[in-house]
Structure formats: C-alpha cells, structure tokens
Amino acid sequence: MIGTSIETAAAYLRNNEVVAIPTETVYGLAGNAFSEDAVKKIYAIKNRPLSNPLIVHTDSIEKVRNLVSTFPVIAEKLASVFWPGPLTIILQKSALIPAVTTAQQDSVAIRIPNHPVTLRLLGELDFPLAAPSANRFAYISPVNAQAVMEMLGTSIPYILDGGSCKQGIESTIVSVENEKVFINRPGVITKEQIENTLSTSISVPTHSAIAHPGMFKKHYSPKTPMILTEDISETVAQLGDLKIAVLSFYNSYPHLTVNKKVVLSPNADMLEAAHHLYDALYTLDKSGFDIIIAEKFPQNGIGTAINDRLMKASEPF
Ligand code: TXA
Numbered sequence: 001m002i003g004t005s006i007e008t009a010a011a012y013l014r015n016n017e018v019v020a021i022p023t024e025t026v027y028g029l030a031g032n033a034f035s036e037d038a039v040k041k042i043y044a045i046k047n048r049p050l051s052n053p054l055i056v057h058t059d060s061i062e063k064v065r066n067l068v069s070t071f072p073v074i075a076e077k078l079a080s081v082f083w084p085g086p087l088t089i090i091l092q093k094s095a096l097i098p099a100v101t102t103a104q105q106d107s108v109a110i111r112i113p114n115h116p117v118t119l120r121l122l123g124e125l126d127f128p129l130a131a132p133s134a135n136r137f138a139y140i141s142p143v144n145a146q147a148v149m150e151m152l153g154t155s156i157p158y159i160l161d162g163g164s165c166k167q168g169i170e171s172t173i174v175s176v177e178n179e180k181v182f183i184n185r186p187g188v189i190t191k192e193q194i195e196n197t198l199s200t201s202i203s204v205p206t207h208s209a210i211a212h213p214g215m216f217k218k219h220y221s222p223k224t225p226m227i228l229t230e231d232i233s234e235t236v237a238q239l240g241d242l243k244i245a246v247l248s249f250y251n252s253y254p255h256l257t258v259n260k261k262v263v264l265s266p267n268a269d270m271l272e273a274a275h276h277l278y279d280a281l282y283t284l285d286k287s288g289f290d291i292i293i294a295e296k297f298p299q300n301g302i303g304t305a306i307n308d309r310l311m312k313a314s315e316p317f
C-alpha cells in the first residue's frame with residue numbers, strides 16, 4: 001500500500017517489517033539496521049546475494065558516531081559539507097551493526113539522506129535504517145512510489161510516498177584509507193566537488209585494492225536489450241528493422257526514423273538528465289521495444305555517473 005503516514009511506516013519498522021522510503025536519490029527498501037531479522041528480509045525481498053552489503057541511513061552526525069569505530073578527520077570534513085545529501089561514506093563499523101548488514105565486512109556504508117519525509121521518519125526511530133535501492137537485484141532503481149509499487153508492491157506492507165526523487169541516481173560512494181579518499185561509485189556529487197572540498201586530488205581506481213563487492217558489472221538493467229553508443233545515427237543505421245527507442249542527452253536527432261525518441265535534457269543540463277534517467281529507462285522498458293539505444297554522455301562531472309549507470313545497464317545478460 002502507498003501512503004504518506006510517517007507513523008505507519010515507523011510502526012512497521014519497529015515491528016521488524018520492511019517498508020519503502022523516499023530519498024533524494026532513489027527509493028530505498030528499509031529495515032531496522034540493528035535487527036538481523038529485518039535485514040534478512042531486505043535481502044530476501046530484493047533477491048540480493050548476502051555478500052552484497054547494505055547502506056545504513058541515519059539523520060545526524062552524532063548518531064553516526066555510535067555506528068563507527070573511527071571517524072577519520074577527512075571523512076568528518078566530507079560529512080559536514082555533504083550531509084544530508086547524496087554521499088555515502090564507508091567507515092569501520094562499531095559493534096552495534098550486525099554482521100549481516102555489512103555482509104560480514106568490518107566496514108559499514110553510511111549516509112544521511114536529504115529528504116524531509118525520511119529525515120522525520122529517522123528522527124522518530126531509535127535505530128538507523130539499512131536500505132538498498134528498492135528494486136529487485138540488478139534491475140533499474142525506482143524513483144517514484146508508483147514504480148516501487150510495480151516492482152515490490154506485493155512483497156512489502158507499506159510504501160512511504162515522498163514524491164519523485166530529486167536527484168534520480170544513487171549516491172556517490174567514497175571510502176577513506178590511510179587519509180586517502182577513493183570513489184567507489186560515482187554519483188551526482190562529483191569528483192571535482194570532493195576534490196575542492198578537501199583541496200586535494202583524488203583518483204577513481206579502475207580496480208582498487210578496496211573491496212566493493214556490490215560493484216557487479218551487470219546492474220541497473222532494463223529487460224530490453226540496450227546498447228550504449230557515441231554515435232546514435234550510425235548505430236541506428238546498423239540495426240535497421242528493429243523496433244528501436246533512442247535515449248539521448250540533449251540532441252533530438254530530428255532526421256532519424258525510429259519508433260521512439262527520449263531526450264533527457266533539451267537544455268543539456270546533466271543534473272536534469274540524471275533526474276529523468278531511471279524514469280525514462282523504466283518507461284521505455286515497459287513499452288515493448290526490441291532495443292534501447294542510449295547515447296554516451298560527456299565523461300566529466302555528473303556525466304561520469306550517468307555513463308557508469310548506462311554502461312552497467314547495457315551489459316549483456
Ligand atoms: O542513493 C543510494 O545510495 C541508495 C539510497 C536508497 O540511499 N541506496 C543504494 O543502495 O544505492 P544499494 O544497496 O543499491 O547500493 C549500495 C552499494 C552496493 O553496491 C554495496 O555493495 C555498496 O554500496 N556497499 C555497501 N556497504 C559497503 C561496504 N561496507 N563496503 C563496500 N561497499 C559497500
């Protein structure tokens with residue numbers, strides 16, 4: 001059931017039930033992060049391997065201190081600038097977090113989301129919320145309550161409706177090791193923003209020494225086959241007779257004849273494109289095309305995060 005009652009959501013959560021919650025990035029599938037029972041339900045509902053750890057959400061930096069064993073200065077700096085917001089920081093966990101929440105790892109991914117409804121909900125609870133994106137494993141993340149309903153409606157008792165997600169793609173994930181910051185997953189908080197905040201340059205390792213078991217290649221995928229290309233016209237020409245949908249950044253390709261064209265941001269605004277990305281993919285996926293041809297974004301700023309999602313969505317099954 002979809003509703004707007006924070007009290008109803010809180011009651012289910014106190015009872016170790018799993019509910020969907022809105023965040024500024026994507027909807028989350030939330031349960032008590034301190035409860036093994038609740039966390040196991042999250043994995044089961046999502047059909048997610050137990051080896052893929054969950055993000056723990058809370059509503060204040062003071063509460064974060066109880067969840068971690070150390071809080072490096074550099075991480076505190078990022079937290080003070082970007083929280084509440086779409087940044088997840090991986091830190092060493094405290095004993096309060098059960099092993100199942102972090103997939104047996106000593107580290108825990110933490111974030112203070114920037115959504116008024118979920119911040120109020122977190123304020124009413126005396127435990128943090130473990131919440132992966134509210135999709136089934138490897139499918140597109142939902143960015144509105146209706147999409148959650150269609151994906152998981154029969155498996156959960158309540159979807160807390162907070163409208164459509166402002167940012168539209170998952171948080172930037174960083175880890176801190178030996179006073180160095182690594183980007184584990186790009187997001188709308190860019191490498192450049194993090195570098196400016198810390199006055200240092202950071203690198204995005206192609207294969208880092210850091211374990212990030214959730215970075216499966218195939219992810220965020222529609223069921224419709226998808227191709228990512230730098231040259232839409234050429235790819236369309238090669239594919240001839242298929243029922244084709246084209247997903248582009250700002251160019252509407254007026255001279256192309258295909259079955260459907262979706263432009264993510266006519267003004268070439270990457271923030272707007274990110275906001276529309278999953279909704280566009282989800283809608284196209286339900287419309288019965290043979291193939292979705294997506295345009296590669298400029299590989300800078302938020303474009304890095306959009307390309308990451310498009311690349312993973314277009315991996316073959
Ligand atoms: O924006 C978001 O981050 C959304 C909203 C709901 O907060 N959540 C989200 O969660 O995207 P999820 O589970 O779909 O993606 C979290 C990623 C996974 O790839 C997981 O492997 C990684 O974070 N992760 C979680 N804990 C980790 C840890 N301790 N060490 C390394 N990676 C971790």
Ligand code: MG
Nearest residue numbers: 132133141170
């Ligand atoms: Mg996810």
